[in-house]
Amino acid sequence: MFPTPAVLLEVLSTPFKRSQLGLFHGKTKQFGNNVPFSKKKTRRTWLLNIQNKRLESAVLGRRLEVKVTTRAMRTIAKYGGLDNYVLKTKAAKLGPEGLRIRSLVRTRLEEQEREQILGSIRKDLETVESEYRTAQTREAELEKSDADPELREEALKELWKLEDRVEELKRQLLVEQ
Numbered sequence: 001m002f003p004t005p006a007v008l009l010e011v012l013s014t015p016f017k018r019s020q021l022g023l024f025h026g027k028t029k030q031f032g033n034n035v036p037f038s039k040k041k042t043r044r045t046w047l048l049n050i051q052n053k054r055l056e057s058a059v060l061g062r063r064l065e066v067k068v069t070t071r072a073m074r075t076i077a078k079y080g081g082l083d084n085y086v087l088k089t090k091a092a093k094l095g096p097e098g099l100r101i102r103s104l105v106r107t108r109l110e111e112q113e114r115e116q117i118l119g120s121i122r123k124d125l126e127t128v129e130s131e132y133r134t135a136q137t138r139e140a141e142l143e144k145s146d147a148d149p150e151l152r153e154e155a156l157k158e159l160w161k162l163e164d165r166v167e168e169l170k171r172q173l174l175v176e177q
Contacts, residue, residue: 022067023085023101024048025075026093055082057101059108066097118176125169132162 027048033041049070054063058081068076072085079085086094086102094102139155 021095021097022050022069023072023076023098024050024069024095025072025089026095027069027071057082057105059083059105059112064101066101114176118173121169121173121176125166125173128162128165128169132159132166135159135162 029048030046032044032046034044035041050067051070051073052065053068053073054065055068055076056063060083064082075089076082076085079088082101083105086098086105089098091099091102135155135158139152139159142152142155
């Protein structure tokens, strides 16, 4: 007849109105009684202290307008910003809006990490290609000057190593893109 504690917790943790989706840090509407001197109890509710705020997201590079409880604002300040708050807080406390913001932040962080990896591969590729061109000119000069065969062989080996490295970096770049 009575709901189990798990079902009751699930019902209580869902937002009580669609318009009140926001960052509530696990807080919900509370129910209780007004008890005057005459002891005649009457039912009442306590609503959350909800504020409309624009919170800056450093990762997304913009401000997000969300409904947030004062409790959540204190926690956001403690964690050092909205991004850290949504990444470090448990999903049960974030709610649907917090999870949506978390997914936006995570995807943006993954994109930034990917761009950083691509940038480092491109930088390595430029460096190796520059070394490759230098080795090519050195090998051509050695060929023209009829230098020692051992020196030419050494220059060719270096050239082949650099050629392999260029190909490897180009493959990495294709895989990452």
